[in-house]
Amino acid sequence: MNMTASANDAPLMQIRNLDKSFGGVKAVDDVSMDLRAGIVTTLVGPNGAGKTTFFNLITGNLTRDGGQVTWLGRDTAGMKPYRIARAGVGRTYQDLRLFDGMTVWENVLNATEHGAFPVPISRAHRIARRERIERVLERTCLADKRNTRAIDLAYAERKFLSMARIMATEAKLWLLDEPASGLDPNSYERFLAILREDVAEGVTVCIIEHNLDIVIGISDRIAFLDRGRLLADGDPHTVMNDPELAKIYFGDRE
Amino acid sequence: MLAIQLAITGLQTGALYALTAVGFSLIFGSTRIFHFAHGATFVIAAYFFYGVFGAGLGLLPSIAAAGLGAVAFGVLLDRLVYAPIQRHEGSFFTVFVASFGVGIVVQNLIGMVFGRGFVTVNTPLSRSVEMIPGVYVSPLAWIAILCTAIFLGALQFFLRRTHTGMALRALADNPELVRTFGLNPRMIAATAFAVGSVLVVPAAIITSATTGLNPAIGHHVMLISLAATIVGGIGSVSGTMLAGLLLGLAESLALLVVDSQWTEAVTFAILFAFIIIRPAGLLGRATAH
Amino acid sequence: MEAYIFNLVNLIAIYAILAVTLNFIMGYAGIYSLAHAVFFGLGAYTSAWVAQNVHPSILLTIPAAMMAAAALSLLLALPALRVRGEYFVAASLGLQVLAVTIFSEWKSFTGGIGGVLAIPPANVFGIEVFKPAHFAILSVVALVIVMALINALVHSSFGRNLRAIHDSESAAASFGKNVPMIKTISVVISAALAAVAGALYASYLSFINVESFTLDASVLVMAMVIIGGTGTVAGPIVGAALLMLLPSLISWFDFLPQTEIGALQQIIYGLGMTLLMIFRPGGIVGRRAKA
Numbered sequence: 001m002n003m004t005a006s007a008n009d010a011p012l013m014q015i016r017n018l019d020k021s022f023g024g025v026k027a028v029d030d031v032s033m034d035l036r037a038g039i040v041t042t043l044v045g046p047n048g049a050g051k052t053t054f055f056n057l058i059t060g061n062l063t064r065d066g067g068q069v070t071w072l073g074r075d076t077a078g079m080k081p082y083r084i085a086r087a088g089v090g091r092t093y094q095d096l097r098l099f100d101g102m103t104v105w106e107n108v109l110n111a112t113e114h115g116a117f118p119v120p121i122s123r124a125h126r127i128a129r130r131e132r133i134e135r136v137l138e139r140t141c142l143a144d145k146r147n148t149r150a151i152d153l154a155y156a157e158r159k160f161l162s163m164a165r166i167m168a169t170e171a172k173l174w175l176l177d178e179p180a181s182g183l184d185p186n187s188y189e190r191f192l193a194i195l196r197e198d199v200a201e202g203v204t205v206c207i208i209e210h211n212l213d214i215v216i217g218i219s220d221r222i223a224f225l226d227r228g229r230l231l232a233d234g235d236p237h238t239v240m241n242d243p244e245l246a247k248i249y250f251g252d253r254e
Numbered sequence: 255m256l257a258i259q260l261a262i263t264g265l266q267t268g269a270l271y272a273l274t275a276v277g278f279s280l281i282f283g284s285t286r287i288f289h290f291a292h293g294a295t296f297v298i299a300a301y302f303f304y305g306v307f308g309a310g311l312g313l314l315p316s317i318a319a320a321g322l323g324a325v326a327f328g329v330l331l332d333r334l335v336y337a338p339i340q341r342h343e344g345s346f347f348t349v350f351v352a353s354f355g356v357g358i359v360v361q362n363l364i365g366m367v368f369g370r371g372f373v374t375v376n377t378p379l380s381r382s383v384e385m386i387p388g389v390y391v392s393p394l395a396w397i398a399i400l401c402t403a404i405f406l407g408a409l410q411f412f413l414r415r416t417h418t419g420m421a422l423r424a425l426a427d428n429p430e431l432v433r434t435f436g437l438n439p440r441m442i443a444a445t446a447f448a449v450g451s452v453l454v455v456p457a458a459i460i461t462s463a464t465t466g467l468n469p470a471i472g473h474h475v476m477l478i479s480l481a482a483t484i485v486g487g488i489g490s491v492s493g494t495m496l497a498g499l500l501l502g503l504a505e506s507l508a509l510l511v512v513d514s515q516w517t518e519a520v521t522f523a524i525l526f527a528f529i530i531i532r533p534a535g536l537l538g539r540a541t542a543h
Numbered sequence: 544m545e546a547y548i549f550n551l552v553n554l555i556a557i558y559a560i561l562a563v564t565l566n567f568i569m570g571y572a573g574i575y576s577l578a579h580a581v582f583f584g585l586g587a588y589t590s591a592w593v594a595q596n597v598h599p600s601i602l603l604t605i606p607a608a609m610m611a612a613a614a615l616s617l618l619l620a621l622p623a624l625r626v627r628g629e630y631f632v633a634a635s636l637g638l639q640v641l642a643v644t645i646f647s648e649w650k651s652f653t654g655g656i657g658g659v660l661a662i663p664p665a666n667v668f669g670i671e672v673f674k675p676a677h678f679a680i681l682s683v684v685a686l687v688i689v690m691a692l693i694n695a696l697v698h699s700s701f702g703r704n705l706r707a708i709h710d711s712e713s714a715a716a717s718f719g720k721n722v723p724m725i726k727t728i729s730v731v732i733s734a735a736l737a738a739v740a741g742a743l744y745a746s747y748l749s750f751i752n753v754e755s756f757t758l759d760a761s762v763l764v765m766a767m768v769i770i771g772g773t774g775t776v777a778g779p780i781v782g783a784a785l786l787m788l789l790p791s792l793i794s795w796f797d798f799l800p801q802t803e804i805g806a807l808q809q810i811i812y813g814l815g816m817t818l819l820m821i822f823r824p825g826g827i828v829g830r831r832a833k834a
C-alpha cells in the first residue's frame with residue numbers, strides 16, 4: 001500500500017475541460033484539474049457550485065457533455081460507475097446511501113465484495129479480510145455496533161459507517177462528499193485523525209467540505225468552484241485569503 | 255383497400271390509446287406516482303357510462319357520470335391512498351402495490367355488479383358507413399379522432415399557458431423548484447390526478463361503443479399506457495401521445511400479417527424493441543442514475 | 544377429509560414455492576415482476592412434455608423445466624434490467640399478456656385452450672407418486688429445498704449484493720457492483736426455481752391448461768408475498784397458506800354469495816394489499832416501518 005515518492009510524476013487522475021449542463025444551465029464548465037498521489041485536494045465553493053456534479057462526472061454516475069478524464073493513464077469515457085469503482089476510485093455520498101437494511105458488519109463486508117457470483121474464497125483470504133474489517137471498525141469506533149442495522153445508528157455513527165465502507169476497499173482515490181458536516185467537535189477530531197492516517201498510508205483524497213477548519217487543517221491544495229467554473233486552484237492560504245473568492249464564498253452564506 | 259381500412263381503424267385505436275396513455279404519463283411524470291390503478295379509472299369511466307346510458311338516462315348524463323366517476327376516483331385515490339403512503343415513505347414499491355390492490359378491487363366489484371362478460375353500448379353512431387368502395391368507417395372513428403385532438407390540444411394549452419400547468423411540468427423536472435415558487439405540491443398532485451383521469455373518459459366512452467368492455471380491460475389499458483410512456487420517453491407528454499398513436503396503428507396494421515389474437519404481441523414487441531435499442535424513448539432525455 | 548387436507552397441503556406447498564421465489568427478487572433485489580406465472584406455466588408445460596415424450600422421472604422433468612424458464616427469463620431480464628425498475632414492471636406485464644396468447648395458441652406444446660391431459664404422475668427414483676398424501680412429502684420436501692437454497696443465497700455475498708442494491712443502487716455501484724448483472728442473475732434463479740413449482744403442479748394434477756398461468760395467477764402470487772411480508776423468510780409461506788385457505792373460508796360463510804368466491808377472494812386480497820401498504824408496508828410477518 002505504501003507509496004514511495006512516486007518515480008513518475010504522472011497524476012493519478014487527469015481531468016481536462018470537463019463540461020456538463022442541465023437544461024441549458026452549465027453545472028460544470030470547462031474544469032481541468034490533476035489529482036496527484038498522496039495529495040489532499042479540497043473542493044470549496046458556494047452551494048450549487050457544481051461540486052457534487054463534478055464527483056458524479058468523474059465516477060461515471062453522470063455522463064459528461066465534453067472533456068476528458070483519465071485514470072491511471074486510461075480514458076474513462078463510457079466506463080460504467082462500477083468499472084471506475086473497481087479500477088480504484090471510491091466515493092462517499094453527501095446523503096450517505098448506506099445499506100440501511102444491513103448490519104454495520106455487512107455494510108463494510110459488502111464494500112469489499114465485487115463479484116456477481118458467490119465465489120468461494122480461501123481461508124487465508126477470509127481471515128485477512130476479517131482482520132481488515134475489524135481494524136476499520138476499531139478505527140471508526142463502530143466495533144461495538146457491528147450487529148446493529150445501519151438504519152438504527154445515530155447520525156455521527158452513520159457518517160463514520162460511510163467512511164468505514166470506503167476504508168475497507170482498496171480504492172486509491174477517495175472522493176468524499178461532505179464527510180464531516182454536522183459532526184460534533186469530538187467526532188470531528190476523530191474523523192481528521194482517520195483521514196490523516198489513511199493519507200499517510202498513501203490514499204489520495206479529494207474532499208468537498210464547507211468547514212474551513214478542515215479545509216485549512218488537512219488540505220494540501222484547494223480548488224474553488226463557483227457556478228461550475230474553477231476560479232482558483234492552489235495552496236490553501238493563497239486561495240482562502242483571496243478577497244474576491246471570500247466575497248463569493250461568504251456572500252452566499254448570509 | 256384493406257390497408258386503408260386498417261390504417262383508419264388504427265388511427266382511431268391509436269387516438270384513444272394516446273389519450274389514455276397521456277393521462278398516465280402526466281400523472282407519473284409530474285408526481286412520480288406509479289399509478290397502476292389508471293386502468294381502473296378507465297374501467298370506472300366506461301362502466302359508469304355503460305350503466306347510466308343503459309338505464310336510458312340519455313347521453314349527457316352518462317358522459318357526466320363517467321367524467322365525475324373517473325375524476326373522483328383519481329383524486330380520492332391520491333388523497334386517501336397515495337398521500338398517506340408518501341407521508342411515511344412512499345417508495346416506488348409501496349405505491350405500486352397499493353395502486354395495484356385498488357385495481358384488483360375495482361375490477362372485481364365492477365365484475366360483480368355488471369358481470370364479467372363482454373358488453374357493448376349500441377348507438378347508431380357505431381354503424382359503419384362505406385366511405386370509398388371497400389372502406390367502412392363508423393362515425394365514431396371520426397369522433398374518436400376529433401375528441402383526441404380537442405383534449406390533447408386543450409392539455410397542451412393547459413401545460414404551456416396556465417400557471418398550474420407550468421407548475422405541473424416543473425414538478426416533473428424538479429420538485430424543489432415548485433416549493434420555492436410557493437406552490438403546494440399536494441395541490442398540484444391533485445390537479446395532475448384530476449387532469450390525468452379526465453383524459454381517459456372520452457377513450458373509455460368511445461371504447462364502450464366500439465370494441466366493447468370487460469372488467470379486466472384495465473390490465474390492457476395499463477399495458478398500453480406503460481408501453482406508450484416508455485416508448486414515448488418517460489416525462490414527455492408529446493412522446494407518449496406519438497407512441498400511443500404508433501401503437502394503435504401498429505396493432506391494426508399488423509392484422510395484415512397476423513391474426514387478431516396477436517395484437518398485444520405487437521405492443522410487446524415494440525415495447526421490447528425500444529427497451530433494447532432506445533430505452534430513453536422517442537422524445538425522452540437519456541436517463542442518468 | 545384426509546385427501547382434502549393433503550390436497551390443500553400440496554397446493555399450498557406449490558404456491559409457497561412460487562411465493563418464496565418471487566419474494567427472492569421482490570424482497571431482496573427490489574424487482575417487481577408481473578410474469579411469475581409465465582415461468583410457473585413454462586415449467587409445467589415443459590415438464591409435462593418431457594414426462595409424456597421422454598420419461599416422467601423428476602430427475603428429468605424438473606431440470607428441463609428449470610432450464611426452459613431460466614432461458615426465457617434471461618431474454619426478459621437482460622435488456623429490461625439495464626434501465627429503471629419501471630421498465631421491468633412494464634416488460635414483465637407485456638410478457639405475461641403475450642405468454643397467455645402463446646399458451647393458448649401453441650397447440651403442439653400446450654394443447655391450446657384445452658390444455659395438456661393425462662400427464663404421467665411424478666416418478667421419484669422409479670416410484671410413481673400419485674396419492675395426495677404421498678405427493679405431499681414430495682411437494683413439502685421441494686419447498687424446504689427451495690427455501691434452504693434461497694436462504695443460503697441471501698446470506699452469501701450474492702445475497703448481500705442484492706440487499707445492497709435494494710437499499711441503494713448507486714452506492715452499490717460505487718463499491719464495484721455490476722448492478723444489472725446481479726439483478727439479471729437473481730431473476731434467472733427466481734424463474735428457474737418457480738419452474739420447479741410448475742413441474743410439481745403438472746405431475747400432481749395430471750392436467751394443466753392456460754387458466755392457471757394467467758395474469759391473475761401472477762397477481763395472486765404477488766399478493767401472497769406482499770400480504771405475508773416482503774423480504775422475510777416466513778412471510779411468503781404465511782401469505783401462500785392464507786390466500787389458498789381463503790376460498791374455503793369464504794365458502795364457510797353462508798351469507799356471502801357463493802357464486803362469487805373468486806371475485807370475493809380477489810377483492811379481499813386487493814383490499815389487503817392496499818391497506819397493508821398504508822398501515823403496515825412490511826406485511827403480516829414484517830417488522831413495522833420505522834416512524
